[in-house]
Amino acid sequence: MVWRRKIAGSGLLKMYSNYNRPSLAVYQPNIDDLQNPTHVRLQNDNLYMNTSYQNLLNEKWMLHSGVSYTYDHQQLTLNQNPVEQQQQGLHAKAMFTLDASENVSIHLGSEYLYNRFEQAQKELAQTPQRITSRVYEDPDLAARFIKKLSEVYRYVLDTRHREVVSLQEELAFLESYIFLQKIRYENNLQINLQLPRQETIMIPPLSLQMLLENAIKLRYEYLTKKVVEVLSSPDEFTVKLPVLVL
Numbered sequence: 001m002v003w004r005r006k007i008a009g010s011g012l013l014k015m016y017s018n019y020n021r022p023s024l025a026v027y028q029p030n031i032d033d034l035q036n037p038t039h040v041r042l043q044n045d046n047l048y049m050n051t052s053y054q055n056l057l058n059e060k061w062m063l064h065s066g067v068s069y070t071y072d073h074q075q076l077t078l079n080q081n082p083v084e085q086q087q088q089g090l091h092a093k094a095m096f097t098l099d100a101s102e103n104v105s106i107h108l109g110s111e112y113l114y115n116r117f118e119q120a121q122k123e124l125a126q127t128p129q130r131i132t133s134r135v136y137e138d139p140d141l142a143a144r145f146i147k148k149l150s151e152v153y154r155y156v157l158d159t160r161h162r163e164v165v166s167l168q169e170e171l172a173f174l175e176s177y178i179f180l181q182k183i184r185y186e187n188n189l190q191i192n193l194q195l196p197r198q199e200t201i202m203i204p205p206l207s208l209q210m211l212l213e214n215a216i217k218l219r220y221e222y223l224t225k226k227v228v229e230v231l232s233s234p235d236e237f238t239v240k241l242p243v244l245v246l
Contacts, residue, residue, distance in 0.1 A: 011055035018048045024153055038079060042150060045073040057096075064109075065094040076146045083142045090114040145183060151176040159205035167201040170208050177209055181216060 003015040025041040052066035070089040075082055095109030155173040159165055171193070178191050191212070 007053075008055065011053065013053045014051070016048075016050045018046075020044075020046050024157075026153070039077075040149070041075075041077040042146075042153065043075050043077075045071070047071040060098050060100070062097045062099075063094070064097065067092040074146065076149065083146065085143065085146065086118045088114075088116045141183070145180070148176040148179045152180065156206070162205055164202040165205045167203055170203055170205065173206075174208050174212065177212070185216075 001015075001017045005013050007013050021044065023041070023043045025039070027037040028040055030036060030038045048068070048070050050066065050068040053063070054065070055063045057063055068089075068091045070087075072085075072087045074085045077083075090113070092112040093109065094111075095107055098106040098108075100106060152173065155169075155176075159169075174193070178193075181191075
């Protein structure tokens with residue numbers, strides 16, 4: 001919303017506001033319990049308001065003033081277990097300017113900044129998933145988890161209509177995905193990436209993630225070591241797994 005109005009001849013008052021509320025919900029397969037997928041829901045509430053006023057006081061003095069307010073609320077829910085983040089900001093400014101001459105200008109004024117950040121978590125229900133318990137035990141980890149999870153789903157949405165992406169884009173997404181998996185499996189999982197970051201190499205989106213996801217599932221059934229390696233050659237990508245022969 002935009003609103004403008006002239007006041008007292010040379011005065012101008014402007015107001016601007018914007019609000020949006022994106023929401024995303026998916027069911028993600030749970031390799032610990034294939035019958036009960038993990039329900040992930042991410043919701044944001046964003047509000048921005050800005051008001052400014054300027055007026056020519058006389059032939060030389062000019063008044064510039066304004067105030068802005070921002071509000072951001074983010075909630076991540078994993079199987080009915082929410083983590084919420086809330087941030088508020090206020091910025092106010094007033095300035096008088098005097099054009100003493102063509103080469104000299106005087107500015108007098110004041111400015112005020114306020115920022116508040118809160119993070120809250122509600123009482124958790126009983127859940128067998130390691131990823132949930134670890135996130136809620138460490139608030140800093142929860143904040144990083146929310147950021148990485150949002151990057152993962154943003155990439156999935158942004159590439160859903162693209163046939164190929166650069167290897168560098170895929171690796172940036174893969175790093176966020178690996179971060180989430182390491183939280184889930186703690187010290188039981190190590191992943192070594194030996195891939196070149198080249199913009200000239202193009203691959204289908206999510207192709208490396210699917211290989212890695214299958215490798216992680218396989219590792220828990222047949223592997224003797226904890227390390228999963230992803231290698232590349234000029235013509236192919238290889239996922240290397242140490243398999244136990246029965």
